[in-house]
Amino acid sequence: RYSSVLLFAPADTVDLPSIRRAVQVVESCLEGQGLNLLINNAGIGSHATLQSVDSQEMLAAFATNVVGPLQVTKEFLPLLEKAAKGAQKTGLSCSRAAIVNVSSKVGSIGLCLGVLEAPMYPYRASKAAQNMVTRCLAAELRDKGILCTAIHPGWVKTDMGTEQAPMTVERSVQGILAVLGSLSQETSGAFLDWEGNSLPW
Numbered sequence: 001r002y003s004s005v006l007l008f009a010p011a012d013t014v015d016l017p018s019i020r021r022a023v024q025v026v027e028s029c030l031e032g033q034g035l036n037l038l039i040n041n042a043g044i045g046s047h048a049t050l051q052s053v054d055s056q057e058m059l060a061a062f063a064t065n066v067v068g069p070l071q072v073t074k075e076f077l078p079l080l081e082k083a084a085k086g087a088q089k090t091g092l093s094c095s096r097a098a099i100v101n102v103s104s105k106v107g108s109i110g111l112c113l114g115v116l117e118a119p120m121y122p123y124r125a126s127k128a129a130q131n132m133v134t135r136c137l138a139a140e141l142r143d144k145g146i147l148c149t150a151i152h153p154g155w156v157k158t159d160m161g162t163e164q165a166p167m168t169v170e171r172s173v174q175g176i177l178a179v180l181g182s183l184s185q186e187t188s189g190a191f192l193d194w195e196g197n198s199l200p201w
Contacts, residue, residue, distance in 0.1 A: 013042045013068030019075050027079060034083025037094050037180070038076050040069035041102040046122035053121045061122035066129045069101050073137060084145030092147035092185045099141075100180065101134045103127055103150040103191065110200030131191060131201060138189030147188040151176060154194045 011022035026035060044064045048057050084097035092098070105111055106120060107127025131150050138148040153172045175194035182196060191199045 011042075011072065013040075013072055014063045016071065016075075019072055022072075023075050023079070026076070030079065034081070034086055034097065035076060035079035036083045036096065037098050037100065038073065038080060039100045039102065040072055042068055042072075043102065044123075046120055048121050049119050050121065058122045058125070061126040062129065065123070065126035066133060069130060070133050073099055080141075080146050081144055087145070092142070092145065092183075092188050094147065094180045094183055096147070097145055098147040098149070098180075098183065099137060101130055101148070101150045103131055103134070103152050105152045105193065105199055107131055108191070108200055134191070135189050135201075142188060147183055147185075149183055149187055149189070150191045151179060152191070152193045152199060 012018040042064060044061060046053075046057055046061055048054075080097045080099065087096040089096050094100075104123070104127045106124050107130065109128055112124070134148055134150040141148055153176060154167045172194050175196075179192060179194065179196045191201055193199055
């Protein structure tokens with residue numbers, strides 16, 4: 001018999017004690033089982049241009065969008081390792097143990113000149129750095145049975161995306177859920193969109 005539990009563990013991802021409290025909450029709910037799927041979705045945006053950007057805005061974006069997901073992953077890693085070791089499955093998948101970092105196509109260096117939004121220096125640079133973290137995690141954790149992938153959710157009607165965005169949260173989530181179910185050894189370390197299409201780094 002297979003059962004799954006969906007947990008939302010709010011945490012201030014730039015505050016280590018807050019992250020560790022979230023780990024404790026999740027661990028108590030798992031009742032000795034491992035964690036199969038960690039989704040790092042915290043993020044902050046910025047539309048700063050070359051003229052308006054300052055060091056504090058850059059550092060704040062990197063703290064939340066890069067250091068935060070890395071620190072959250074590091075703290076949840078023992079639970080992911082437990083799931084990977086205890087799984088009756090081989091290979092890599094979300095039903096064994098996986099980390100999904102919510103990224104953005106505006107962090108793609110390959111697409112940079114073709115994406116016409118404002119320069120968004122802090123946001124774009126931090127998402128490009130987060131993508132590198134994803135690649136590094138995928139390489140390091142593969143032998144532990146843990147998959148790691150970056151997913152671009154699309155331009156979505158959220159506080160960050162604003163009402164100008166063309167896509168609803170529901171449509172984005174439905175797409176991401178389908179992609180999660182298809183992730184495997186071949187897509188660990190990949191950069192995908194909500195429809196499963198590969199994006200250039």
